[in-house]
Structure formats: C-alpha cells, structure tokens
Amino acid sequence: MGNRGMEELIPLVNKLQDAFSSIGQSCHLDLPQIAVVGGQSAGKSSVLENFVGRDFLPRGSGIVTRRPLILQLIFSKTEYAEFLHCKSKKFTDFDEVRQEIEAETDRVTGTNKGISPVPINLRVYSPHVLNLTLIDLPGITKVPVGDQPPDIEYQIKDMILQFISRESSLILAVTPANMDLANSDALKLAKEVDPQGLRTIGVITKLDLMDEGTDARDVLENKLLPLRRGYIGVVNRSQKDIEGKKDIRAALAAERKFFLSHPAYRHMADRMGTPHLQKTLNQQLTNHIRESLPALRSKLQSQLLSLEKEVEEYKNFRPDDPTRKTKALLQMVQQFGVDFEKRIEGSGDQVDTLELSGGARINRIFHERFPFELVKMEFDEKDLRREISYAIKNIHGVRTGLFTPDMAFEAIVKKQIVKLKEPSLKCVDLVVSELATVIKKCAEKLSSYPRLREETERIVTTYIREREGRTKDQILLLIDIEQSYINTNHEDFIGFANAQQRSTQLNKKRAIPNQVVIRRGWLTINNISLMKGGSKEYWFVLTAESLSWYKDEEEKEKKYMLPLDNLKIRDVEKGFMSNKHVFAIFNTEQRNVYKDLRQIELACDSQEDVDSWKASFLRAENEDGAQENTFSMDPQLERQVETIRNLVDSYVAIINKSIRDLMPKTIMHLMINNTKAFIHHELLAYLYSSADQSSLMEESADQAQRRDDMLRMYHALKEALNIIGDISTSTVSTPVPPPVDDTWLQSTSSHSPTPQRRPVSSVHPPGRPPAVERSHTRPPLIPVPVGSQAPSQHPPFHPDLDPRACPASSLTALSPSPSVFYSLCSRRPPAAPSRPTIIRPAEPSLLD
Structure with a gap:
C-alpha cells in the first residue's frame, strides 16, 4: 500500500472493535468490515477457511452458521487464534477453534438450530493471511428446521441487513456457479442496501462442479449480469476432499492449476482464485477505510469529547500515590459541602427543570404548606361559640353577669394557641424530610467510595436529628411564650369596643337568624367576559348551605346565591402579569355553576386569603346545616358570645401572623444554617474519628471496573485518533469502477420468484x-x-x-x-x- 500508516489501518479497526466489545459498550462507530452473504451451502465458510489456510469452521447439513462470526485476520509470524470471550487462551489447534465456536453458538442459541444476532469475535494470527476483517453471516434459508421459528427466513434476512446496511461495510456476495445467477439471494440483498453497487463484490464458487460443456466465463468477465466491481471466481474443496482431510494449501494449488488449465478461465487465471480474492479484499477494505477516515475521525473526536468529562476525575489517578486517599477524602468532603449549599441556597448551574428540589421545596413548606396547615387548624364555629358560652357561664357562677368577662376571652385564646403546636411541629418534620433527601442527593457523588458515602450520610443525618430536637424545643418555647401573656394592647387588636360594635352590626345583617356565617369577605369574580361586565369585586358570604355575593358589605343587594350541593374548589394558576391569587368553584356533576359558566374563578389579594377560604369551604362541607345556637336562648349571652368571638378571632390572627414569621427563621437558624456550618467545619473530623481512612476510601469493585473501562476506552480512542492523524493523504487509492447496467437485478425482484437464466449473447450487455x-x-x-x-x-x-x-x-x-x-x-x-x-x-x- 506504499504507506506504513495505511498498513496499520485494518489492525486499528480490529483493535477498536475489541476495545468497545470488551467493555460491553458501543462507540456508535460503523467500523469498516466485509460482510459475507450467501445462501446455505454456497461456500461462504470454505472461502473463509481458504483465507486462513486452516479447517476451523463448523460444517454439516442445513444451517451451520447460526451466529455472526466476526473474523479478524492479522499477519503474524506465529499462527494461533484468540476468542474475545476467552481472550486469555491461545488456540494453536484449529480443531479446538471449531469446537469452541460450536460450544459458544450452542450456549446462546441452544443445540437445535436456533439463531442469534449476538456475534462471536475470533482473531486469527498467521503468516499466511493478509489483514482483513470479515463477518460470516448465517446462510439465507427458506424452510425452518428444529427449533427454528416459522419466520426464520425473515429473521435471518433482518440479521443480515443489520450488518450490510451500514455504509461502511463491504458486501461479499457469494453465489455458487451451478445456480442460476439471476436467482441469487445474496445479490438481491446487496442490491437492496447498495443500489449503486459501490460496496458489492461478487464471488462465484463451485466452478469445478458446473455441468460438462458449460462455464461461467461470461459471468466472470462481467458480461452477463454485470456488477460494478465485477466477480472473482474461486474453487473450494469438495465434500470428498474435506472428508479425506485434504490440506488447504494443496487445495489452493489445485485451484491455481484448475484456472491455468481450463480453456475458459486460463486467460484470467491471475485474476481468479482465493489469493487474488484475498488481495483484492484487502485493497478494497483499505481503500474503504481510507474513504471512511474523515467521518471516522469526526465520530471518534465526538466520542472523545463526551468521555473527557467522565474521565476527568480518572485521568490523574495514581494507585501507588500514598497521598491519593487523603486528597480524595478532602476533595469529596469539600464537594459534598458545596453541593449541599447549592441545593439549599439555589444555583444557576445544573438547575433541575422537571421538579422542585432542595431549597425550593423547603421554601414551599414555609410559605404555602405551613400557612395552609394553620388555616386547617382554625376553630370550628359551633364548638367555639359553645365553649365561649360555657366559659362565660362558669366565670359568672351563681351570679347573673351584667358585663362580658375578659377572663373568658383569655381562656379561649390560650386554648386556641395550644392548637398551633401540631402544625408547627409538622412543619419541622417536613423540613427534616427534605433535608434527608438533599443529603442523599449530595451523597450520590460519593458512590465511588461506598463506606465513605455510608458514613457521611449517617453522620450528617444524625446531626440533623439532633438539631431537629432543639428546633422543636425552641418552637414549643415560642408558643408557650405567646400563651404566657395575652397582649391586648397590640396595635392590630380590635379591642372590646370595636368587637362589641361589630357584633351588633352582624346581628342586624344576619338574613337567616338560625344560620351561622362561616366566612365573609371581598372576592373578585375573575372569568366574566368583558361583554358581560368583566371582572368585578363583590362581598361574599359563606354559610354551611350556600355561597352568596352582594354588591357591598352592607349585604342589602344580593347578586346571586349558590347552593353548596356538589360544589368543590380547586387551584388555578395566576395569570400572566397578575398579582391576584385565584381559586375556582366547580360542580362535580359537570353542570354550569353560574349562568353559562362551568366554573367560577375567584381572586384574592394574597395566598393566605386563598388558604383561608379553602379551609372555610372545608368547614362548610362538615356543617350539618342546622347551625342553631342551642346553647342559649338569652339575647344578652348571645351578644357577649359574639363579642368574645370577635376578640378571639382578632387576637388569633395576630398570633398566626407572628408564628408564620418566626417559624422559617427558627428552622433556618437552628437547623439548616447549623447543618451547613457542621458540614464545612466538623464533618471531616467526624469522618476521621469514625473509621480508618483506608477503609473509608476503599473503592467499590464496580467503580474500579468502571474506571478501568472508561480509561481503556478513552486511551483506545486517543490511540485511534493518533494513528489516523499520522496517515498520509498521498497513499495509493483505486478509483471506483464506472457504473454498469444493473436492470437485471431490478427485473428479478419485480418478476416471478423463479426467473429464467439469461442466455449468453455475443451482443454486449446494455x-x-x-x-x-x-x-x-x-x-x-x-x-x-x-x-x-x-x-x-x-x-x-x-x-x-x-x-x-x-x-x-x-x-x-x-x-x-x-x-x-x-x-x-x-x-x-x-x-x-x-x-x-x-x-x-x-x-x-x-x-x-
């Protein structure tokens, strides 16, 4: 080939094939190789054995090749064979090679004629071969035998097409000379995937078995049924020769003698036979590889770039470095701390776009989940009024009270404050759960060292549990502090006079005397079209039985009333550029809720209002509709109950606001910030004291194997690129032959399945x-x-x-x-x- 670099091309392809196969991965490179295609008993295996000069392939009747065999021929001074699946063993006896192929085939396909697309990789070193890479494929068959499925013909065809469809594969179409060439399945399949004939080489076998008086001269001269790259004739050993153990070298000499002595072939004897075929394939494969070099180089570089990131941490790996484990431990702990902080504080790199994680989920607990839990814990209206009534009566005792006792107010408020403990502690539990998830995510980068990962998770989780106890104690202390002193001078507290005045007004406005109002407030109906007046704010009144809205808070002009039967609520996303928080009311039976609207969208000014309305609807569902104040018929007691009820409502709102503000601050200070400081400053010391450094930094077997595999692939790619880069562009190249008339292939596929042999004519082919x-x-x-x-x-x-x-x-x-x-x-x-x-x-x- 005139260039040492080019002579290294075919071994390079073999090396790449082995490197990628051995690590169980594909580099997605269509490596150039020659696929041998033909019908059963067409002589494919004999051609390959002639290349090697040894009997090493299984023989028999029916389908013998049942798995693809990737055969890598390498010129070497010594002769031996190696299998990829048992690479440590060298086979010098080629009968053992045959037995190993049969055993490996049966291991995957079974012993009763099954087939499999999983290839067997065989490398043969010999002084009698040229560098070639061939794939022996199962013969094309029509009728299933043994355990073969009914669609065996299509399975084999699909398997063959997998290999010959690649643009980088040359196709060796083997056809026996004693068969009508127009019926060649090999040529038909080659035509399907290579219509231009750029990759197809014809091989005619069994020339010595043709009927007396006939020859294949017109075929071999490419006159009859021409191919762009032409045909090469070979003579294989007969069954009698094989049974008689005829040496392949003797068979090659007999083949040479046959072509030199046959009157139809002797003028082309030097272009016929196995040696010429081998030399031609070597040249064609080398040319094909050279043509594939630009694309091959591009794909190798692309694979190398993707591997660079993965092997970055492995490239400087030195197993004999005494400081390696210490450096790795420091680096891992530092990276763990950085990852934890990024997940809590947020970061612009490696943002999860599929779901909330880390700090974002904790933020949602603080500002959405916890306020909703507080709203759910709000008092039940009936029970609250009954409790207030009993408290007033018990405080008065045997006396008839003339004034509203403030002690009843304090007793009820303290009882409501105690109820805040449950949602507050639940909030801490939710945050701890999220922190545990964050720790697991951060520890994934320590998976190279299982013991280190386990110890890190254990130590940090234990610390979080310790901080959890202190945080809960502090929160309970805050609630106890609120309970210890009722500050009625608070600027947001309505006071006794305002509470009494409001209670008088509400008593007058009550449309149904025996129906308790669960909630009142301003809401905006958001989804009324502009043609019907557009979005507008109304005064809403929710009772156990209905939702009504009025023009204003005087409740004189009622606009509409909705019975609560079959009504439910659901969240609605905020509109673009809108500062309103929206929820919707809909009918579970798919009926219109209001006029022609299937749902009413109601908007509030804050998320807290939305949560409060949701909780109010939940309470309305549990009401039985008979909200009669059965605890008293005394109008004066009812007025006192209503006054204290308003005072309690006002003061509990102040407490809720304070707790909603202090909870996130307490959890952040006592738990999250402390955990960050612990990871940065104390985790390393705890790790050193918990276990020996050597055991901590002991790699997992899987990680060591993965590192070795990745480095092997990385160096294989680098070596391949280096060899390709050294190849001279001035190497010898054989131009592609000109196109030929291949309408015969098209006609055979469009006519009957048994086309007639085309007669030999003195007229040149069209x-x-x-x-x-x-x-x-x-x-x-x-x-x-x-x-x-x-x-x-x-x-x-x-x-x-x-x-x-x-x-x-x-x-x-x-x-x-x-x-x-x-x-x-x-x-x-x-x-x-x-x-x-x-x-x-x-x-x-x-x-x-």
Missing part, C-alpha cells in the same frame, strides 16, 4: 461498451513521461500470457477511440515511478 476485439494493428501507447524511454517494439500477444500491463477494469470503459487509452490505462499515483506501460489488446476481460 449500458456497456463493446468488448475490445483482438487487433493486429499497432496498439496506442501510454504517454511517456520526460526522461523515460519507450520500447521500440511491442512483443507479440499470446492469449496465455499475463495481461497485467493494464488492469482489466480499465478495459471495461474503453472505446475504439485511441484517446481513451490515453486517460485510463495508468493507475499509479503521481509520486510513483513513471516506467512506460504498453497497452496490449487482450481477451475481453471486463472485471470491474
């Missing part, structure tokens, strides 16, 4: 120029470069002489005009020696 006739005139010459001498006399032509002065493929494109000879008969590269070559007319040999 789309091709006439064959060169023997001439007695002086043939034209190749132009002689300056400084060279042309011979003065042409030697006489003899049909048995070797016509190697010009490749036969050049003659396929010749026309009678001498000018064509000027451009096509030399295939030396520009840098090759320019010895003149004489064109001698030869027998018509149209091998492409």
Whole structure:
C-alpha cells in the first residue's frame, strides 16, 4: 500500500472493535468490515477457511452458521487464534477453534438450530493471511428446521441487513456457479442496501462442479449480469476432499492449476482464485477505510469529547500515590459541602427543570404548606361559640353577669394557641424530610467510595436529628411564650369596643337568624367576559348551605346565591402579569355553576386569603346545616358570645401572623444554617474519628471496573485518533469502477420468484461498451513521461500470457477511440515511478 500508516489501518479497526466489545459498550462507530452473504451451502465458510489456510469452521447439513462470526485476520509470524470471550487462551489447534465456536453458538442459541444476532469475535494470527476483517453471516434459508421459528427466513434476512446496511461495510456476495445467477439471494440483498453497487463484490464458487460443456466465463468477465466491481471466481474443496482431510494449501494449488488449465478461465487465471480474492479484499477494505477516515475521525473526536468529562476525575489517578486517599477524602468532603449549599441556597448551574428540589421545596413548606396547615387548624364555629358560652357561664357562677368577662376571652385564646403546636411541629418534620433527601442527593457523588458515602450520610443525618430536637424545643418555647401573656394592647387588636360594635352590626345583617356565617369577605369574580361586565369585586358570604355575593358589605343587594350541593374548589394558576391569587368553584356533576359558566374563578389579594377560604369551604362541607345556637336562648349571652368571638378571632390572627414569621427563621437558624456550618467545619473530623481512612476510601469493585473501562476506552480512542492523524493523504487509492447496467437485478425482484437464466449473447450487455476485439494493428501507447524511454517494439500477444500491463477494469470503459487509452490505462499515483506501460489488446476481460 506504499504507506506504513495505511498498513496499520485494518489492525486499528480490529483493535477498536475489541476495545468497545470488551467493555460491553458501543462507540456508535460503523467500523469498516466485509460482510459475507450467501445462501446455505454456497461456500461462504470454505472461502473463509481458504483465507486462513486452516479447517476451523463448523460444517454439516442445513444451517451451520447460526451466529455472526466476526473474523479478524492479522499477519503474524506465529499462527494461533484468540476468542474475545476467552481472550486469555491461545488456540494453536484449529480443531479446538471449531469446537469452541460450536460450544459458544450452542450456549446462546441452544443445540437445535436456533439463531442469534449476538456475534462471536475470533482473531486469527498467521503468516499466511493478509489483514482483513470479515463477518460470516448465517446462510439465507427458506424452510425452518428444529427449533427454528416459522419466520426464520425473515429473521435471518433482518440479521443480515443489520450488518450490510451500514455504509461502511463491504458486501461479499457469494453465489455458487451451478445456480442460476439471476436467482441469487445474496445479490438481491446487496442490491437492496447498495443500489449503486459501490460496496458489492461478487464471488462465484463451485466452478469445478458446473455441468460438462458449460462455464461461467461470461459471468466472470462481467458480461452477463454485470456488477460494478465485477466477480472473482474461486474453487473450494469438495465434500470428498474435506472428508479425506485434504490440506488447504494443496487445495489452493489445485485451484491455481484448475484456472491455468481450463480453456475458459486460463486467460484470467491471475485474476481468479482465493489469493487474488484475498488481495483484492484487502485493497478494497483499505481503500474503504481510507474513504471512511474523515467521518471516522469526526465520530471518534465526538466520542472523545463526551468521555473527557467522565474521565476527568480518572485521568490523574495514581494507585501507588500514598497521598491519593487523603486528597480524595478532602476533595469529596469539600464537594459534598458545596453541593449541599447549592441545593439549599439555589444555583444557576445544573438547575433541575422537571421538579422542585432542595431549597425550593423547603421554601414551599414555609410559605404555602405551613400557612395552609394553620388555616386547617382554625376553630370550628359551633364548638367555639359553645365553649365561649360555657366559659362565660362558669366565670359568672351563681351570679347573673351584667358585663362580658375578659377572663373568658383569655381562656379561649390560650386554648386556641395550644392548637398551633401540631402544625408547627409538622412543619419541622417536613423540613427534616427534605433535608434527608438533599443529603442523599449530595451523597450520590460519593458512590465511588461506598463506606465513605455510608458514613457521611449517617453522620450528617444524625446531626440533623439532633438539631431537629432543639428546633422543636425552641418552637414549643415560642408558643408557650405567646400563651404566657395575652397582649391586648397590640396595635392590630380590635379591642372590646370595636368587637362589641361589630357584633351588633352582624346581628342586624344576619338574613337567616338560625344560620351561622362561616366566612365573609371581598372576592373578585375573575372569568366574566368583558361583554358581560368583566371582572368585578363583590362581598361574599359563606354559610354551611350556600355561597352568596352582594354588591357591598352592607349585604342589602344580593347578586346571586349558590347552593353548596356538589360544589368543590380547586387551584388555578395566576395569570400572566397578575398579582391576584385565584381559586375556582366547580360542580362535580359537570353542570354550569353560574349562568353559562362551568366554573367560577375567584381572586384574592394574597395566598393566605386563598388558604383561608379553602379551609372555610372545608368547614362548610362538615356543617350539618342546622347551625342553631342551642346553647342559649338569652339575647344578652348571645351578644357577649359574639363579642368574645370577635376578640378571639382578632387576637388569633395576630398570633398566626407572628408564628408564620418566626417559624422559617427558627428552622433556618437552628437547623439548616447549623447543618451547613457542621458540614464545612466538623464533618471531616467526624469522618476521621469514625473509621480508618483506608477503609473509608476503599473503592467499590464496580467503580474500579468502571474506571478501568472508561480509561481503556478513552486511551483506545486517543490511540485511534493518533494513528489516523499520522496517515498520509498521498497513499495509493483505486478509483471506483464506472457504473454498469444493473436492470437485471431490478427485473428479478419485480418478476416471478423463479426467473429464467439469461442466455449468453455475443451482443454486449446494455449500458456497456463493446468488448475490445483482438487487433493486429499497432496498439496506442501510454504517454511517456520526460526522461523515460519507450520500447521500440511491442512483443507479440499470446492469449496465455499475463495481461497485467493494464488492469482489466480499465478495459471495461474503453472505446475504439485511441484517446481513451490515453486517460485510463495508468493507475499509479503521481509520486510513483513513471516506467512506460504498453497497452496490449487482450481477451475481453471486463472485471470491474
């Protein structure tokens, strides 16, 4: 090939195949190789054995090759074979190679003719081979036998197409000479995936078994059913030769003698036979690899870039470095602290766009979940009024009270404050749960060292549990503080006078004397169209039985009343550029709720109002509709109850506001910030004291294997790129032969399944120029470069002489005009020696 770099190409492809297969991964590279395709008993395995010079493939009747065999032939001074699945063993006895192929095939497919697309990788080193990579594929069959499924024909076809569909694969289409070429399944499949014929090479076997008086000369000269790259004939050993243990080298000598002695083939003997086929395939595969180099280099670089990030932490790995474990431990703990802080505080890099995580979830607990839990804990209206009534009566005792006792107010308020403990402690539990999730996520980067990961999770989780106890104690202390002193001078507290006045007004406005109002307030109906007046604010009144809205808070002009039967509420997302918080009321039976609206969207000014209305609707569902104040018929007591009820409502709102503000601050200070400080400053010391450093930094077996695999792939890619980079672009290249008329392949696929053999005609095939006739005139010459001498006399032509002065493929494109000879008969590269070559007319040999 004229270049050492090019000679390394095929071994490079073999090396890449093994590197990627051994780590159980694919680099998604279509590595150039030759796929051998043909029908059952077409002689595919015999051709491969002739290449190797040894009997090593299973033989028998029916389907013998039941798994693809990737055969890598490598020139070497010593002869032996290696399997990828048992790479440590070298096979010098090729009978053992056959037995291993049979055993490995049966291991995957079973013993009763099953097939599998999982390949067997076999590498053969020998001084008798040229560098080649071939794939022996199962023979095309029609009828299932043994355990084969009914669709065995289609399964085998699909398997073959997987290998030959790749643009980087050359197709060796093997057809026996004693079969009608127009019926060749191999050529039909090749035509499906290679319609231009750029990748297909025809091989004709069993030339010695043709009927007496017939030959395949027209086929081998590419006159009949032509292929762009032509055909090469081979003669394999017969079954009798195989049974008689005929040596393959003797068979190759017999093949050579057959072509030299046969009158139809002797003029092309040097372009026939297994050695010529092997040399041609080596040249074609090398050219094919060279053509694939740009795309191959691009894919290798792409794979290398993607691997760079993964192997960055492995590239500087030194197992013998005594400080390696200490450095790794410090780095891991530092990275753990940085990750924890980023997940809590938020970060712009590696943002999760699928769900809330870390700090965002904790924020939602603080400002959505906890306020909602507080609202759910609000007092039940009936029970509260009853409790107030009993408190007033018990405080008065036997006396008839003239004034509203403030002690009743304090007793009820303290009882309501105690109820805040449950949602507050629940909030702490939710935050602890989120922190535990964050710790697990951060510890995933420590998976290389299982013991370190386990100890880190244990130590940090234990610390969080300790801080949880202190945080809960502090929160209970805050609630006890609120309970210890009722500050009626608070600026937001309505006071006794305002509470009494409000209670008088509400008593007057009550439309149904025996119906208790659960909630009142301003809401905006959000989804009324502009044609009907648009969004508008109304005064809403919620009772156990209905939701009504009025023009204003005087409740004189009622706009509408909705019975609560079958009504439910759900959240609605805030509109774009809207500062309102929205929820919707809908009917569970899919009826219109209001006029032609299936749901009413109601808007509040804050999320707290939305949560409060939700809780009020929950209470309304539990009401029985008979909200009669059965605890008293005394109007004066009712007025006192209503006054204290208003005072309690006002003061509990103040307490809730204070708790909602202090809870996040307390949890952040006592739990989250302390945990961050602990990880940064004390975690490393705890790790050193908990276990020995060597045991902590002991790698998992999976991680060590993964590191080795990744580094092996990384170095394989680097080595491949280095070798490809050294290849000279001025290497010898054989141009692609010109197109031929392949309508015969198209016609066979469109007609009956048993097309007739096309008769041999003296007329040249359609789309091709006439064959060169023997001439007695002086043939034209190749132009002689300056400084060279042309011979003065042409030697006489003899049909048995070797016509190697010009490749036969050049003659396929010749026309009678001498000018064509000027451009096509030399295939030396520009840098090759320019010895003149004489064109001698030869027998018509149209091998492409």
